[in-house]
Amino acid sequence: MKKLLSRRKPMSASRPSRKMAFDLTKAKALFFDIYATLIDWEAGIYPLLLRLSQKAESPSNRLEDTPESRTKLLRAFAKHDKAVGHESPTLAYAQVIEEIYARIAKDLGAEFSKEDQQAFGQSIGDWPAFPDTVEAMKVLGKYYKVFVLSNVDNASFERTRTGPLRGGHWDGIYTAEMVGSYKPSPNNYNYVVKRLEEDFSIKKDEMLLVAQSLDIDHISTKALGFQPGVWIARESSAMGGIKDELEQQGLVELGATYATLGDMAEAVKKAFESKRTST
Incomplete structure (x- = not known):
């Protein structure tokens, strides 16, 4: 958080x-x-959130790979990370970041599958x-x-x-x-x-x-x-x-x-x- x-x-x-x-x-x-x-968790998190943003219904929320996009998406992750951890202190962290993924998707107006959400949660072990x-x-x-x-x-x-x-x-x-x-x-x-x-x-x-x-x-x-x-x-x-x-x-x-x-x-x-x- x-x-x-x-x-x-x-x-x-x-x-x-x-x-x-x-x-x-x-x-x-x-x-x-x-x-x-x-x-380097940011290097692991950011590409997956950028991909999620490109599924947004509104073109204005479909972000390109820029420093500004990186800041925006990581700021969103940090905000929701703190909130979910406070709300659910005993929830396994893989599930915490699954919930973060869902909340960011809602913010962006982006559709996602359960498989995408679970893959984000399981990505922890792949962060370099x-x-x-x-x-x-x-x-x-x-x-x-x-x-x-x-x-x-x-x-x-x-x-x-x-x-x-x-x-x-x-x-x-x-x-x-x-x-x-x-x-x-x-x-x-x-x-x-x-x-x-x-x-x-x-x-x-x-x-x-x-x-x-x-x-x-x-x-x-x-x-x-x-x-x-x-x-x-x-x-x-x-x-x-x-x-x-x-x-x-x-x-x-x-x-x-x-x-x-x-x-x-x-x-x-x-x-x-x-x-x-x-x-």
Whole structure:
């Protein structure tokens, strides 16, 4: 459930967002938002919604493949995603996005088949990983325990794990289906705290959020007293919140910002190597 983000200027590989130096070596565990951070869900969602728009009865709603169309359709997805998740917190995410598909079709005045709707729900496992994701996760897994915290159902994440994230390793997988609610409910983040403390003896101040979503994940972890997390500021993202606005409102506090997960992995490797050589 993510809001639209205006286009950002390219940034350097590593840019700490706090005045004090951010020590990547202090954390013992990373927990990740998956879709938008590791998986390019917009690349998976947009073509299917564009195809749906071309079935609209009104010619004005039959969209061409343009940046404006992309923004419009992803804005519609974000709006309905938030609404459906709030209305039906225990509905499997594949069914959530089936409902989103139906609502967008209604907005567009487009006819669709049950097969089209179900295919949209099942598309989660086909959404591609960002090119840097799998290799970056292999590096990060050498230095931390790594965990999933995702607004998705178990079956959908399993298709992602064995598909675009194949070759990666997870120490724990925590989904909305397990928790019984969708982020930004505090229940989801508190579930991570409980599991890591009880199962891995990792304390809350030793956990670090890694996420693209500012308006859901980083706002939530700040409100719940987590240490400042890492923002993966994917340049192509249209959803996730506007950093300057949220920081001005005091709603987010970031430990560090990286353009890609690969940039973070390189920074982590250098930080741990530097620490090892200095001791």
